[in-house]
Amino acid sequence: MKLKSGMKAAALALTLVLAGTALLTGCGPKTQEGPVKVRVGEVTRSIFYAPQYVAVNKGFFKEQGLEIDLTTTAGGDKTMTALLSNGIDVALVGSETSIYVHQQGSADPVINFAQLTQTDGTFLVARKPLEGAFDWSKLKGVTFLGQRKGGMPQMAGEFTLKKHGINPHADLTLIQNVDFANIPAAFASGTGDYVQLFEPQATVFEKEGKGYVIASFGVESGKLPYTVFMTKKSYLTKQSATVQKFANAVQQAQNWVQQATPDEIADAIISFFPDTDKAVVRDVVKRYKDQGSFATDGIVDQAEWNNLQDVMEAAGELKQRADHGQLVDNTFAEKAKQSVK
Structure with missing residues (x-):
């Protein structure tokens, strides 16, 4: 069916408008994408x-x-x-x-x-202030509250102990069954002579007189x-x-x-x-x-x-x-x- 002349003109006008809009859109600035x-x-x-x-x-x-x-x-x-x-x-x-x-x-x-x-980001924390130079051999025979087995803190801790001639499973009593989040509370309540702690717990304990940082596992275990x-x-x-x-x-x-x-x-x-x-x-x-x-x-x-x-x-x-x-x-x-x- 053929379009009447008026309809043809209207259709043509609409086509030109749409084409012009598309042209302007293409030439104009693109909308920037979000982050x-x-x-x-x-x-x-x-x-x-x-x-x-x-x-x-x-x-x-x-x-x-x-x-x-x-x-x-x-x-x-x-x-x-x-x-x-x-x-x-x-x-x-x-x-x-x-x-x-x-x-x-x-x-x-x-x-x-x-x-x-x-x-490593953990520190060796003792219950009492350090008297004189610290010697890692002092850890032999103590109860040591360590980190979860298989994690890097625990591995870096054991690596450091072995580096200083201490077998962590024979030369001291090693506690590793305390959840990460509960380790500070366990030490504060009396578990262990020494503890391996992340910050800010180590600094908080020092300020509260509950423990004292005496060595860094990060320094000892290297980069x-x-x-x-x-x-x-x-x-x-x-x-x-x-x-x-x-x-x-x-x-x-x-x-x-x-x-x-x-x-x-x-x-x-x-x-x-x-x-x-x-x-x-x-x-x-x-x-x-x-x-x-x-x-x-x-x-x-x-x-x-x-x-x-x-x-x-x-x-x-x-x-x-x-x-x-x-x-x-x-x-x-x-x-x-x-x-x-």
């Missing part, structure tokens, strides 16, 4: 992870066009389960967990791409990729641009932390620790900063990777050594280090 959301699961909430909170609160992630959805996944097993089941995109957890996944066999391996901390941002290889491949932006923000935060004072860092991260006195946050930051716990860049080097596996082997937790190139991808951290100033 890319990255779901991050941290193994625990800790001042030890100060650079991560700096990256959030100083807007470094935002500058990279990223929106960080941060959740505390409470434990290495739960964090890795969340990552493998796509509950999160990126995990902040001990790099030993990527090796455990590798040992079990995985078609989609977990890759370490940006290191955040480079030493290792203690806490690292990691993701599945599939995400790394499909979202490489996002991962690079993430690494850039982490590097910017690391640069800032290296130059900032403990007071400035405490001010930047205090919102993540509303129930902790700012003076405690500052003292904890200073202790970690002074001993070099905060990584200066995200690169996981071969020496650190080897030391990690030495610690795991000494604890009997490593079935077979994992190749650095299989589970570490430094390209993002290396590019971030070169480009972020």
Whole structure:
């Protein structure tokens, strides 16, 4: 059926209007996309992870066009389960967990791409103040309240004891059946002569006169990729641009932390620790900063990777050594280090 002349004219006019609109839309500015959301699961909430909170609160992630959805996944097993089941995109957890996944066999391996901390974060705390120089041999025969078996704190602790000629399973009474969250309370109530504690509990105990820091397991066990941002290889491949932006923000935060004072860092991260006195946050930051716990860049080097596996082997937790190139991808951290100033 043919259109009447009036209808033809109307149809033509409509076509021209639509064409003009399309032309103007094509020539005009494109609507900017919103920030890319990255779901991050941290193994625990800790001042030890100060650079991560700096990256959030100083807007470094935002500058990279990223929106960080941060959740505390409470434990290495739960964090890795969340990552493998796509509950999160990126995990902040001990790099030993990527090796455990590798040992079990995985078609989609977990890759370490940006290191955040480079030493163990625990301290040896005694019930009484230190008299004279500390000698590790004093631990022989004592009751030692340690960390959960299989975790990096426990492995770094045992590695240090063995380094000083102490067999943790023969030369002292080792307690390892107390949940991580309950260790400070157990020591405060009288369990153990010495305890291996994270911050801020160690500093809080000192301020309250309940314990005294006499040595650092971080210093004793050396540099290792203690806490690292990691993701599945599939995400790394499909979202490489996002991962690079993430690494850039982490590097910017690391640069800032290296130059900032403990007071400035405490001010930047205090919102993540509303129930902790700012003076405690500052003292904890200073202790970690002074001993070099905060990584200066995200690169996981071969020496650190080897030391990690030495610690795991000494604890009997490593079935077979994992190749650095299989589970570490430094390209993002290396590019971030070169480009972020």
